[in-house]
Amino acid sequence: MTYVIAQPCVDLKDRACVEECPVDCIYEGRRSLYIHPDECVDCGACEPVCPVEAIFYEDDTPAEWQGFYQANVEFFDELGSPGGASKLGVIEHDHPLVAALPPQNREG
Template structure:
């Protein structure tokens, strides 16, 4: 069961999670990260590294965010792999925990 990056990552894009991933399954878009479900080995290392709680096991994705399972699978095929931590956007803290950010996702 792969892990999934959910809505809270949009416009926050903290990358603490990518450095602990042993199989390089994270992919980076303009303002969001995704996990490739075909590469994820369910090691659980990334989940506690996310400072804003945006990563969940596929079976534990919060209600209303189930669409992020398919979105992670789709975008991981389009976006490049990211393996090293980067600084978050300057305004990341302002976006933490805000609801309804899906329309702000940049592809």
């Protein structure tokens, strides 16, 4: 089991979770953040600091965002397990699920 970053993060990328993660397993794509499922230690530190409630324990991901579990896993298919996000910076692509979304309007 692992944590999942879902649609509320798309085009926002607040990064509070990145600062809180003790194992540096939250990677930044072009439009969203992604949790590496093999590097995450399931500590849960990221979940409460997310200002838009985009992070869920895998089994608690709302039905409408279930596809984001697979997106978080498959984002790393080519990347592998670099062993830390901070040394990579922004990865200039996103999972196709995220890339296909229309721009997320954040204005209220």
